[in-house]
Structures are given as C-alpha cells and as structure tokens.
Amino acid sequence: MTTLYTGISSLVTNNPELESGLLGELSDAAFIEQDGQIVWVGSANDAPDADSEVNLDGKSVVPGFVDSHAHLVFAGDRSQEFEARMSGKEYSAAGIMTTVNATRQATDEELDENIATRAIEMYRSGITTFETKSGYGLNVADELRSLRLAVQHTEDVTFMGAHVVPEEFKNDKAAYVSLVKGEMLEACAPYSRWIDVFCDQGAFDYDESKAILEAGIAHGLLPRIHANQLAQGRGVELAVELGCASADHCTHLSSKDIELLASRNTVATLLPGAEFSTRAQYPDARRLWDNGVTVALATDCNPGSSYTTSMPFCIAVAVRDMHFTPEQALWSATMGGAKALQREDVGMLAVGKAADFVILDAPSFRHIAYRPGVDLIQETVISGTSIYRSNK
Numbered sequence: 541m542t543t544l545y546t547g548i549s550s551l552v553t554n555n556p557e558l559e560s561g562l563l564g565e566l567s568d569a570a571f572i573e574q575d576g577q578i579v580w581v582g583s584a585n586d587a588p589d590a591d592s593e594v595n596l597d598g599k600s601v602v603p604g605f606v607d608s609h610a611h612l613v614f615a616g617d618r619s620q621e622f623e624a625r626m627s628g629k630e631y632s633a634a635g636i637m638t639t640v641n642a643t644r645q646a647t648d649e650e651l652d653e654n655i656a657t658r659a660i661e662m663y664r665s666g667i668t669t670f671e672t673k674s675g676y677g678l679n680v681a682d683e684l685r686s687l688r689l690a691v692q693h694t695e696d697v698t699f700m701g702a703h704v705v706p707e708e709f710k711n712d713k714a715a716y717v718s719l720v721k722g723e724m725l726e727a728c729a730p731y732s733r734w735i736d737v738f739c740d741q742g743a744f745d746y747d748e749s750k751a752i753l754e755a756g757i758a759h760g761l762l763p764r765i766h767a768n769q770l771a772q773g774r775g776v777e778l779a780v781e782l783g784c785a786s787a788d789h790c791t792h793l794s795s796k797d798i799e800l801l802a803s804r805n806t807v808a809t810l811l812p813g814a815e816f817s818t819r820a821q822y823p824d825a826r827r828l829w830d831n832g833v834t835v836a837l838a839t840d841c842n843p844g845s846s847y848t849t850s851m852p853f854c855i856a857v858a859v860r861d862m863h864f865t866p867e868q869a870l871w872s873a874t875m876g877g878a879k880a881l882q883r884e885d886v887g888m889l890a891v892g893k894a895a896d897f898v899i900l901d902a903p904s905f906r907h908i909a910y911r912p913g914v915d916l917i918q919e920t921v922i923s924g925t926s927i928y929r930s931n932k
C-alpha cells in the first residue's frame with residue numbers, strides 16, 4: 541500500500557543530496573510512504589502513481605522532531621519552586637530531591653500514566669522520537685521500576701542513577717557512587733540503552749562521573765552526559781574522552797571545550813527550556829555551530845528546570861536568544877537529535893528512512909520561530925501512521 545503526499549509548499553528533507561542547502565528544502569514537493577518508510581521524494585510534477593493520495597494544499601512538511609533529552613519518569617509538581625525562582629530565588633540541583641520523594645511515593649500506574657501523558661503532549665508538539673531517563677528513583681528498586689516503565693514508551697531509555705546524591709547518602713557520597721556503578725547498574729542495564737551522569741557543580745565531579753560512565757560502558761550501555769550547565773567544569777572534556785554520543789546543556793563552555801567538541805563526534809545538545817525556566821544565561825548556539833560542532837536541540841522536559849514538551853517553543857527560543865538561524869534550529873531539532881541518539885533511521889525524510897513527519901499549518905518551517913507560541917502542528921505521523929491530528 542503506497543500513499544502519495546503531494547501539494548507540499550515546502551518540504552524539509554534534511555537531505556542535501558536532493559536539494560542544495562542545509563535542509564534539502566524542496567518547494568512544490570511530494571513524497572511516497574509505504575509500510576512506514578519513505579520510498580520516493582521529489583517534485584510534485586514528477587510524482588509516480590500511488591495507491592492513495594493526500595493533497596496537502598500548500599501546507600509544509602518537516603521531519604518529525606527528535607527529542608534526545610527528556611526526564612519523563614516522575615511524579616509531583618514544582619510550580620511553587622518555579623514561582624519562587626521567578627521571584628528571585630536561585631536554581632540549584634538540590635531541588636531534584638522534591639521530585640525524588642514524590643516519585644518514590646507514586647504507584648507504578650501513576651508513573652506510567654505520567655509518562656503516557658507527557659508523550660501525548662510531545663506528539664502534539666511534533667516530536668516523533670524521544671529519549672527518556674530514570675533519575676528520580678535514586679535507589680535500586682525505584683530506578684529499576686522507572687526504567688521498566690520507560691521501555692514501554694520508547695526504545696531510547698537512559699539509566700541515570702547519578703542524577704544527584706539522594707538525601708540518605710548525603711554524608712557518604714562515595715557509597716552512593718559505588719551503589720550506582722554496582723548493584724543499581726546491574727539491575728538497570730537490561731532495561732537501558734544509555735547511561736548518563738549529571739557532571740556539574742553540586743552533582744558529580746569528573747572522577748565520579750568517569751567511574752560511573754565507564755562501569756556503564758562495561759555493561760554494554762552507551763554513554764551520554766549532563767555537562768557544563770551550572771558552571772564551567774570538566775564535563776565536556778570527559779564526554780569527548782569517553783566518546784559520549786552527546787554532551788548536554790553546554791551552557792558554560794571554554795574555547796577549549798568547543799575545540800574538543802568540534803574535533804570529535806560528540807554532539808552538543810542544547811536545552812533552551814532549562815535556561816528559560818531558570819532565567820539563566822543561554823548557550824551561544826551560533827558560536828558552537830560556526831566552530832563546527834554538531835548541535836542538537838531538545839526539550840529537557842522535567843518538572844524542575846524545564847517543564848515543557850514543546851519543540852516549537854525550543855526552536856523559537858534558540859532562534860531568538862541563542863542566535864540560531866531558523867534553518868539551523870530546525871536541523872538541530874531533527875537531524876541533530878537523531879545524531880545525539882545515534883539513530884540512522886530518523887531525522888530526515890529520504891528513501892529508506894522512517895516516515896516520521898509533521899504537517900505544519902504554515903507555508904514553511906520558518907513560521908515555527910516567526911510565530912512563537914502559536915500551535916502550527918496540524919498532524920504528526922510516525923512510521924506512516926497518524927498519531928495526532930489537530931481538530932481546529
């Protein structure tokens with residue numbers, strides 16, 4: 541069964557071989573989907589026949605957004621903390637314990653429902669692939685159940701027992717690090733593709749982070765890292781040293797850090813929702829881009845420092861406040877995310893790739909940042925199947 545999508549005013553393919561420019565953008569375009577994959581892309585005039593046809597009547601299409609950084613397994617609400625912060629109180633990693641306490645007390649059903657609800661929000665914002673982490677259990681049983689629930693919702697699941705040191709270990713951090721890289725990792729590895737550590741001021745230092753990530757790698761997990769969000773430290777250095785797929789946040793970087801990122805395949809994943817919600821300094825995305833670093837944009841959806849599931853919002857902020865062009869921001873939210881997750885099957889609309897795409901109620905992707913806060917997502921399609929359709 542083949543379906544032809546035609547009448548597309550602007551089609552972002554992310555395939556520079558098809559059309560010049562970063563995004564491989566075609567105008568008056570069409571593509572054909574079969575069995576969940578793209579089997580043909582080109583000009584509407586050249587489109588071959590298909591079993592069925594959908595005429596988009598001048599709307600635009602982009603690859604589904606790839607959200608490579610989210611924390612969806614949690615319970616509780618921290619709106620009061622947000623309000624306090626907006627009234628002048630500073631953000632620190634310590635607030636995470638509020639969510640840990642609520643998560644430990646929640647039932648499996650409550651946690652599962654929370655993940656599902658956030659996932660639906662993501663589809664409504666055009667996200668078709670997302671990663672999610674543990675990190676609000678911080679004991680063997682609660683980290684394990686977080687991951688067992690997460691794997692029901694996505695294949696990109698990350699074990700993050702090293703999010704912060706829980707209350708009960710506050711006087712013995714070394715014992716907690718041993719637990720994470722020992723018994724906790726042993727229990728959690730079968731449910732995880734990735735391992736992540738919060739390597740930052742007030743969280744885990746270089747040596748602790750390195751020991752934990754290396755233990756994860758020895759268990760067959762792929763490393764990624766939260767680095768340089770709160771302060772300039774050695775997180776990016778460690779990311780490059782261990783060949784992490786991605787160093788996430790990258791807010792406070794030295795020139796040396798940028799050089800290191802550019803010299804390797806480590807993606808810099810920027811999370812503008814976090815700076816927005818903590819009223820912190822934004823990373824300079826353009827500086828990273830101009831120095832040859834591969835950049836991804838992700839939501840960092842979490843209840844403390846970035847409670848958004850909206851990739852269009854992140855794109856708009858990246859353009860407005862991080863000096864990205866609309867093209868660079870769109871690429872980073874699609875191909876960049878795919879690279880940060882080392883996924884070859886998503887992030888572009890090309891023959892052989894997943895038919896994961898978003899129909900925008902706009903003449904082109906430029907409207908995402910040009911019309912901030914306006915819902916332009918008409919339909920989200922995953923593997924050829926419509927998963928969300930706007931009824932406006």
Ligand SMILES: [Zn+2]
Nearest residue numbers: 609611766840
């Ligand atoms: Zn995070």
